[in-house]
Amino acid sequence: GESVGLHLPTLSVQEGDNSIINCAYSNSASDYFIWYKQESGKGPQFIIDIRSNMDKRQGQRVTVLLNKTVKHLSLQIAATQPGDSAVYFCAESYGQNFVFGPGTRLSVLP
C-alpha cells in the first residue's frame, strides 16, 4: 500500500507484482519528462524519458505514461524485484531547467 512518511511517500509492493509510481507535474508548458531512480548513497540514475508529443513509452520492464490533460506522469514497473527498491523521482523540463518532484520510496517486500 501507499503511505506518506515524514518526507517521502512510500509505496510497498510484493516481489513479482507490478508497481505504479505517480507524479503530478506543475507546468503545462513542460515538454520533456524523465524518471530517475536513486539508491541509497548514490546519484540519480536515468530510467526512462518521454516527450510531450507521446502518451506512452516502454522500456525494459518499465513503462511511462503521460497525461497532459491532468498534468500527470506515471512509472509502471513490471514484475518488481528487490533491486527495484529505491527512491524514484520524476523531472519535468520546459526548455529551461529540470524541476524534480518530491520523490516516492519504493519498498519491495519478499
Added chain:
Amino acid sequence: NAGVMQNPRHLVRRRGQEARLRCSPMKGHSHVYWYRQLPEEGLKFMVYLQKENIIDESGMPKERFSAEFPKEGPSILRIQQVVRGDSAAYFCASSGLRGTEKLFFGSGTQLSVL
C-alpha cells in the same frame, strides 16, 4: 567513456571554513547543473552553467555560495563560511543540450559541517 565525476565523495568542514566541490561533466557535455539534496527530500536546483558562463543561478543562496565552470577544468561549487545548515548531499549533473536531453548525475559530495 567516463560518467560525471564528483570529488570529494565526502567532505567534512568546521563552521566558518570553506568547502569546494568539484564536478567533471561527461565527455562532450558543456552543460552543468548543481543540485542540493537533504535526507529524505528531493533535489533542489541551485545553478546551471555552461563553459565560462553562469546561465541561471536562481536557486543559489545570495550569500556565501558561488559556482564556476572555467574553460579548462572542472566545475566548482564553492561555499564560504559554512554553517551547519549547509550539510547536505550536493549533486552535479551534465547534459549535451539544455533542457532537451537527459541529465547524467555524478555520485554526489556529502558535505558535513561540524
